[in-house]
Structures are given as C-alpha cells and as structure tokens.
Amino acid sequence: MTTLRQQVNALFDHDLPSNLGGRLISGFVGLLIIVNVFSVVLESVESLRVKHFETFWWIEQVSTAVFAIEYLLRVWSAPDRVSGRFRAPLAGRLRYASRPFALVDLIAILPAILGMLGADDLRVLRLLRLLRMLKLTRHSTAFTMVWDVFREEAQSIGAVLFILVITLIMSGSIMYMLEGDAQPEVFSSIPAAIWWALVTLTTVGYGDMVPVTVWGKLFGGLVAIVGVCTLALFSGLLTVSFMDQLRMRREQYRSLLRTGMASGQMHQRDAQAMEKLGTNLGVPRRDAEAMVDQALAGGPCPHCGQAMPHDAQTAK
Structure with a gap:
C-alpha cells in the first residue's frame, strides 16, 4: 500500500511513468506561469495597472500560493524519488532543495517573501516574477537537450x-x-x-x-x-x-523499441506509450510514430535502414 507521500511524489517525479494527475498539474502550473508572465508585462503599463489593479493583485496572490504549495510538496516528497538520491529525511530534502530546478521553484515564490520583508523596489520584484518563466524549462524536452549539450561540451x-x-x-x-x-x-x-x-x-x-x-x-x-x-x-x-544529442536519443529510443518488441507482442496502448517515450527523449513525434509503425510492420528503420523486429504481433 502506497503512502500519501509516495502518491504525492508520483505526481512530480519525472523518473516515474507519467500519469493523468501529474500531467494535469504540469499543464495547470505551465498555464499559470504564462498568465503570470503576461500579467507582469502588462502591469508595467501605468494605465493598465491603475485600471486592473485588483485583477493583477489576485493573479499574483493565486500564483504565489500555487507555486509555494508545489515547492513544499516537492521538497516534502523528495525522499521517495525513484532515483534514491534523497533518501535521508533531512539531508535528502536539503540536497534536493539545492538542485537547480528546486532553486528555480524557490525563486518563483521569492517576490512574495521579499514583499513580506518590506522590499519595495518594484523593478526588482517584477524581474524576479518574470524569472518564473524558468519553471517552464522543467517540462521542456528541448531545454533538456540544450542543457545536455552544454554539459557534454x-x-x-x-x-x-x-x-x-x-x-x-x-x-x-x-x-x-x-x-x-x-x-x-x-x-x-x-x-x-x-x-x-x-x-x-x-x-x-x-x-x-x-x-x-x-x-x-x-x-x-x-x-x-x-x-x-x-x-x-x-x-x-x-x-x-x-545533432549528436538528437542522434544518441534516437539510438536510445531505437534500442528501447527493440527491447519492447522482443516479447513478441505489442498492444496498441503499448505502441502509444512507446511513441510518448520517444517524444520525452527528444525524438520528433513524427519520427517516433514512424519508427513504431515500421517496427510493428517489420520494415526497416526510417533512419538507419536496419531491419526492425518483425516477429511481433500487434494486439488491438
């Protein structure tokens, strides 16, 4: 029986298979970030700030509350990460809180903290609020690839x-x-x-x-x-x-696809899961779909030309 903390971790741990709850939360947070950024930009226009002051104020309060709850839940459930790097109750959470993405989550609520402490420089607070856009990088495959490029090179x-x-x-x-x-x-x-x-x-x-x-x-x-x-x-x-990163991810996806086909049978839902996995690895959706279709049909890979496993039967 899973604990409440494990259930919460399943919503945020990207190393676990995606689930509906996690996708809904990611979509809602992403939408809220976009709304918040537009709010900050429009609020810098004096006439709009005066006319829609209450709307801007509510957007900021709701955004801060959501980002704060998300940050606290992520830190609280960190010991249950499937990677096992944050197992220690206190040290593990502190280690997680020092990671780049966790620091970005902290920056997202920093304007509210500084406001409560009496900071009144609107330009600085507005800049910190715009930094909330960095939270979108958590869900961006393209950014992950760019980060891997900088790390490898x-x-x-x-x-x-x-x-x-x-x-x-x-x-x-x-x-x-x-x-x-x-x-x-x-x-x-x-x-x-x-x-x-x-x-x-x-x-x-x-x-x-x-x-x-x-x-x-x-x-x-x-x-x-x-x-x-x-x-x-x-x-x-x-x-x-x-381009090397994209090629390696395609090779990795091709290897996973061959492993998945080795059982001799692939259900339609399994094919859809493999297509989503390819998208998560940075393989273009069109290419992922083509590779899955070719694997099911037993034809050659559309990229390397090698024969894909053909002894599998698709169960509809």
Missing part, C-alpha cells in the same frame, strides 16, 4: 570562451595604443577599448566607438573578421553537439 565551450576573452583583452589593448592619442576621449582607457572590441567581435557594431586612424581601421577590420570566425566556431560546435 563544457570543456570545448570553455576553450572557445577562453580564446574569446584573450582576444578581447589583446584587441582592446592594441586599439587603445593605436587610437588613444587620436581619440583620447573615446578610447580613454583599455577597459573602454575592450568595450569596442566586444562590440566588434560580436559583430554588433553600435558605432559609438569608431577608429579614425589608418592602422586603427585596418586592425578594426581584422578584429571584425576574427569575430565572425569565432562566432562561427562557437555556433558550429553547438550545432554539431546538438
């Missing part, structure tokens, strides 16, 4: 950023030496010249700092070319890694 990304920082400092220092005498008020220091280097390397080009000497213009053109190459290198690295 952390060393390579760090190397690119290190090169970028070195280039910024060197470019700013050289431009200060070339343009400092000609434009002492514009290129007044190396930090000021580094701002020019940052704008140039990122190909933004505000135009607030422009070299006027011949050597300054030549060097500025070189820095702009280096910036284009650096951004191309960085974007290429992320693109390749993202």
